[in-house]
Amino acid sequence: MAKKTKLGGRSPFREAALGFALGAVGGCILGATEDPVDRILSVMTSAGPMKPLMDEVRTVGALGLGTLIGATALTTAMTSVVAGVFTAAMVASVFVATRSCCGVSYKDSASLWASAGIAGAFGTTLSGATLGVAIEWIVKNYGMVGLLWVLSIFTLIRPPLHFLVKFLLKQDEKACCILGGTTTDWAREREQIQIRELQQRQRVAVQIEQRILNAAASGGGLEHRLPWADERRQREELERKKRENEEAEMEQRTIQDWINTVVIKHVDFLAFSGIPMTVIAMVTSGFGVFGYGGHQSVFLVLLALVGIMGYLLVKSSDFKFWMLVGCMGMLATFVIAMLTLHAGQVVVTTAMKMRVAGHNMSKETVGARMNYQSSLEALNAAFFVAKMCGLGLGATVGGPLVRQAAGEGRVIVGAALVAGGLLAGVEVLAPVLGEGGKAGALMGVVGAAGVSVGAVAALAGRWSSWPGTLGTIAGMVLGALGVGKWHIVNIGLQLPVAYVFAMTNPF
The missing domain is CATH 1.10.287 (Helix Hairpins)
Known part of the structure; x- marks a missing residue:
């Protein structure tokens, strides 16, 4: 698949107009995810769903709760996006192997990209919904300790699965021959x-x-x-x-090699990127389980772990994409833990000021408010970080697709339409999915929207004139803010993240 550096052949005015239109499409689908995500977050932070978390603060401590919720949310976002990539790659590989697009160029085949895109978006959303339902059930029945065990086991079994998938990929050529008789x-x-x-x-x-x-x-x-x-x-x-x-044979081999490369990179990413943040969650939660959840040593150990693992990853002689995302996930987990701890400390500070003013509060009241604020902050921060993670990983797919000349309009509009359809489907199926299932499914939809936003970001850098670039950016910003009800802070943070991930080449 030949790469293109710049898009030319149009006047600057036409580039600006086309860029604005495509940018608006990507921005609108990003803005469309804001209100559903905010609504499900409001439901999850109400009194009923918050009670299990408030009870578990006493078990794992504020830091343990923050790291555990953060690691779980990030793992869900990462896993759902990777599941979508695997599904799309499998469909594209089968499509190429069976030569369903015989007689036309593979990279220009609308059927190939449409099939892969729809399958990938559906796989992402279904995976997110499944993980959301599972996490909700585990927390209600086994608490945070049960979630810790499941997260730890899931992290431990992924590296062996990584080697199994790589072994199966080596048999890809034989499988293609058996499947479609291509060779x-x-x-x-x-x-x-x-x-x-x-x-x-x-x-x-x-x-x-x-x-x-x-x-x-x-x-x-x-x-x-x-x-x-x-x-x-x-x-x-x-x-x-x-x-x-x-x-045709050379083109088929080229696209199949590219699909295999994408799969291998995401296999590495899924297997290893979650290890740093899971280690942090295990250590801090372990301190809480043994009664040291509020001790200062937990913070010192957490800080040391983040520093040591971050240093080892960054100093690696073969720095890979999963290491970059692993570092970012670990730092995000650290920030969530700090916000969780800080929320509880704010309650204590407020109680002390009220006591000085003559308004005494019982220890039980202060403790209950600490638990509530810590749980609320942990859930809010984890949800936002997971949304950013899903958006960024989706952009990592959309950006390279445009740079690989898959067709910028096809990727942007197609991904936006699929994400919009999934968003409507999630709203319809909300009573069946439940709170956890809907939350996980929405994270998958955000990842699908991230494909469109990442494609827009990559398109902005490929125009041959500045009007095309500025028009694309303006369309994306205005579309996101307008449809997103002018959530300037949220969208203002999401767009730079999507741009950075879209410009990153993990392949």
Whole structure:
């Protein structure tokens, strides 16, 4: 798949107009996710759903609660996006292997990209909904300790699965042959062309021999020159078919290699990126379980863990994409833990000021308010960070697709339409999904919207003139703010994150 650096061939005014329109599409779908996410967050932070979290603050401590909720939310967002990428890659691989788009360019096939995009978005949303329902059930039935065990086991089994998937990918070529007979088809076509070439050479040799024997009688008229023209046309047709066959085979191998590369990179990402933040959650929650949840040593250990693991990852001689996201996830988990702890301390400070003013509060009241504020802050921060993570990872898919010349309009509009359809589907199925399922599904929808936003960000950098770039950015910002009810702070933070991830090349 050939890469393109700049888009040209249009006037600056047309570039600005087209960029504004496409940017507005990506921005509108991003803004459309704001209100549903805010509504489900309001439901989850009401008294009923908050009670299990408030009870568990006493078990794992404020820091443990923050790191555990943060790591779980980020793991859900990462897993759902990777599940979508796997689903899309599998559909695209099957599509190419069975040669369903025979006769047209693979990279220009609308059916290929539409099938992969719809499958990927559906896989992301379904995975998020499934994980959301599972997490809700675990917390209600087994509390935060049960969630800690499940998160730890899930993190431990992913590296072995990583090696299993890589082994299966090595069998990809054989699987494609069994599935669609692709390699056999190419070999059969080459053999048929070679047989036809040999037959033509034999036929021409016989005709030449007959011409030589009948040269004196033929007189070299037009009726004897016509068969030679027919033979020449047949030979040119065979050469054309042979060339097209070779080009199609090469194009298929190229796109299949790219699909395999994407899958391998995301396998690494899924297997290892969650380890740093899960380690932090395990350590801080362990301190809380053994009765040291509020001790200063927990903060010191947490700070040391973040510093050591961050240093080891950044100093790696072979720095990879999963290490970058692992560092970011670890820092985000650290920030969530600090916000959770700070929320409880604010309650204590307020109680002390009220006591000085003559308004005494019982320890039970102060403790209940501390637990509530800590749980509320942990849930709010984790939800926001998970949304940013899903958006960024979606942008990591959309950006490279545009740079790989998959068609900027196709990616932006297609991803936006699919995300909009999924958003409507989630709203319809909300009673069936429940609170956790809807929250997880919405994280998947945000990831699908991130594909469109990342494609817009990549498009903005590919125009040949500044009006095209500025028009694209303006369309995205205005679309996101207008549809997102002018949530300037939230959207203002999301757009730079989407841009950074869209410009990152994990492949």
